[in-house]
Amino acid sequence: MISVAVVGCGAIGGVVARALHEGEVVGARLAGVVDPNGTRGLPGMSLEEALAAADLVVEAAGQAVLADVGPRVVAAGRDLLVVSVGALTDDALLARLHGAGDGRVHLVSGAVGGLDMLRSAARMGPFETVRIVTTKKPAGLVQPWMSAAEADRVRATDRPLEVRRGPAREIAAAFPRSTNVAAAVALAVGDWDVVEAVVVADPAASLTSHVITASGAAGEYRFEIRNRPSPDNPTTSQVVPYAVLRAIGDLAAPSGAFR
Numbered sequence: 001m002i003s004v005a006v007v008g009c010g011a012i013g014g015v016v017a018r019a020l021h022e023g024e025v026v027g028a029r030l031a032g033v034v035d036p037n038g039t040r041g042l043p044g045m046s047l048e049e050a051l052a053a054a055d056l057v058v059e060a061a062g063q064a065v066l067a068d069v070g071p072r073v074v075a076a077g078r079d080l081l082v083v084s085v086g087a088l089t090d091d092a093l094l095a096r097l098h099g100a101g102d103g104r105v106h107l108v109s110g111a112v113g114g115l116d117m118l119r120s121a122a123r124m125g126p127f128e129t130v131r132i133v134t135t136k137k138p139a140g141l142v143q144p145w146m147s148a149a150e151a152d153r154v155r156a157t158d159r160p161l162e163v164r165r166g167p168a169r170e171i172a173a174a175f176p177r178s179t180n181v182a183a184a185v186a187l188a189v190g191d192w193d194v195v196e197a198v199v200v201a202d203p204a205a206s207l208t209s210h211v212i213t214a215s216g217a218a219g220e221y222r223f224e225i226r227n228r229p230s231p232d233n234p235t236t237s238q239v240v241p242y243a244v245l246r247a248i249g250d251l252a253a254p255s256g257a258f259r
């Protein structure tokens with residue numbers, strides 16, 4: 001039985017922690033939840049207590065929190081499951097995580113799929129082009145760094161509006177709550193430079209879509225994901241906590257998971 005601490009009790013962490021608490025993942029149980037802003041009636045604990053009690057710490061609190069907490073988890077010899085994979089656009093953080101200690105770092109596939117095939121294909125040979133186009137409702141795409149005019153334009157658009165297009169590294173950092181998936185694709189293909197990310201605001205997008213296209217030595221790929229947004233946080237797809245629970249189940253299982 002592995003003991004799991006969840007950092008962040010929002011749309012993702014709240015669902016994950018509740019399911020663990022209720023025994024829904026075979027082989028795993030909730031140690032407690034770390035969230036200074038409240039734990040939705042679930043057992044709360046400090047990060048220090050989590051590092052002492054848990055075999056696995058799930059980060060579900062955001063890119064900035066991962067940068068702070070992640071190296072401490074690994075240094076304590078605990079395994080870390082990363083949800084805010086966009087924080088890994090920072091090479092220095094990645095190096096710190098890898099050098100911090102004995103804990104292993106696992107990444108969640110989150111809101112997208114096809115990462116297994118992209119990894120297999122990248123192993124055969126390089127990709128020439130990879131693109132991920134993310135389309136969401138406008139409100140969650142407005143960022144503090146935008147000018148007032150741009151923020152208004154995004155908020156008020158009455159048709160699909162391309163908000164940004166650029167290298168995955170740049171986009172995943174610029175939309176930290178919305179395009180972690182761009183970093184996930186780049187990490188899967190093992191090449192930040194080949195992946196272009198496009199962010200589209202669409203007021204009619206009742207589902208969040210991520211369309212991944214890739215071509216290279218192994219062939220041509222197209223994955224289209226259309227996710228229902230979380231009722232708690234519409235910028236997050238509702239399936240994401242279930243990706244986390246699947247990952248925890250795989251880590252806890254003696255055998256039988258797809259790799």
Ligand SMILES: NC(=O)C1=CN([C@@H]2O[C@H](COP(=O)(O)OP(=O)(O)OC[C@H]3O[C@@H](n4cnc5c(N)ncnc54)[C@H](OP(=O)(O)O)[C@@H]3O)[C@@H](O)[C@H]2O)C=CC1
Binds near residue numbers: 061235
């Ligand atoms: N890989 C993927 O596919 C995806 C990744 N994500 C990532 O997951 C993150 C979490 O998403 P989501 O659950 O929807 O976000 P939420 O905002 O719903 O939840 C985040 C929670 O973490 C809390 N928090 C803030 N600071 C800390 C801290 N220092 N320690 C512990 N908890 C803290 C927040 O509190 P408060 O609100 O009071 O600040 C909030 O309760 C996103 O920011 C994004 O980076 C999201 C979607 C998909």
Ligand SMILES: O=C([O-])CC(=O)C(=O)O
Binds near residue numbers: 110111176180181
């Ligand atoms: O949940 C999603 O659809 C994607 C998302 O917010 C992210 O990658 O940060």
